[in-house]
Amino acid sequence: MDMLETLHYTITEADCDQQGYITVPNLVQQLVVAATTRNRLEGGSKQVLMANLKAVWMFRRIIIRQFQHLHAGDELVGFASSRTVCGRHYTQQGELYRNGELVGQLNHVMMPVVLRGRRRLTCEDTEPFFNAPALNEAEDFDPLPTIEDFPYTEEKAFTQADCDANGHYSTFDYPELVCRLSGYYEGERPLIAHMQVDFVKECVNGSVIRMGAMPLEDGIKVQGQHISTGKPAFNAYCQYKR
Numbered sequence: 131m132d133m134l135e136t137l138h139y140t141i142t143e144a145d146c147d148q149q150g151y152i153t154v155p156n157l158v159q160q161l162v163v164a165a166t167t168r169n170r171l172e173g174g175s176k177q178v179l180m181a182n183l184k185a186v187w188m189f190r191r192i193i194i195r196q197f198q199h200l201h202a203g204d205e206l207v208g209f210a211s212s213r214t215v216c217g218r219h220y221t222q223q224g225e226l227y228r229n230g231e232l233v234g235q236l237n238h239v240m241m242p243v244v245l246r247g248r249r250r251l252t253c254e255d256t257e258p259f260f261n262a263p264a265l266n267e268a269e270d271f272d273p274l275p276t277i278e279d280f281p282y283t284e285e286k287a288f289t290q291a292d293c294d295a296n297g298h299y300s301t302f303d304y305p306e307l308v309c310r311l312s313g314y315y316e317g318e319r320p321l322i323a324h325m326q327v328d329f330v331k332e333c334v335n336g337s338v339i340r341m342g343a344m345p346l347e348d349g350i351k352v353q354g355q356h357i358s359t360g361k362p363a364f365n366a367y368c369q370y371k372r
Contacts, residue, residue: 136167137208155302161236164208165224196322198233217270282342299333320370330362
């Protein structure tokens with residue numbers, strides 16, 4: 131795969147929890163930065179999208195894999211693949227290394243969306259801004275199915291304090307919800323062997339969702355559903371390695 135070095139980052143105490151492990155949102159953030167920095171270097175930054183199309187990049191899916199635990203003081207080097215066109219979406223891979231060893235990996239699917247009105251654009255709208263061609267083309271991604279009659283057990287109301295400057299719940303924070311619901315913090319701290327989060331209908335300031343988790347095959351299925359409409363907010367599936 132065509133990988134380009136995009137990131138140097140030293141984990142700080144503030145990035146870690148009370149047990150000394152990097153928090154899940156901070157791990158995801160560094161993986162996303164490693165991956166998306168390549169878009170900026172090749173002309174497709176979020177600033178360019180906003181200036182020319184009044185649009186933002188919206189994540190539709192992330193898949194996370196963690197191979198080593200990370201702590202304060204660890205020095206990370208990040209790499210990113212070029213983008214692949216998948217129908218209306220782009221997919222891309224980001225990787226983090228410590229001392230030459232792969233410690234984390236992200237595959238994400240994203241698309242351009244006009245900020246006001248949330249109108250979806252296509253790759254044809256954004257390709258002219260890039261100064262390097264897409265790596266290749268592939269079929270569109272397959273989302274996780276929504277399970278009907280799911281055992282929802284908790285509710286969450288989103289406030290402005292939960293959201294970013296655009297009033298949306300951060301991509302980095304959804305995996306933390308998944309971890310909390312799926313037993314990640316019970317017992318010995320595991321590695322995230324596999325976690326897929328599909329973003330179906332975004333959560334914003336004022337949204338209220340119900341959430342739950344259930345065992346499925348060799349992992350755990352987690353779902354969030356908007357109470358006001360009954361429509362999915364996010365679907366996730368995770369496997370841990372203890």
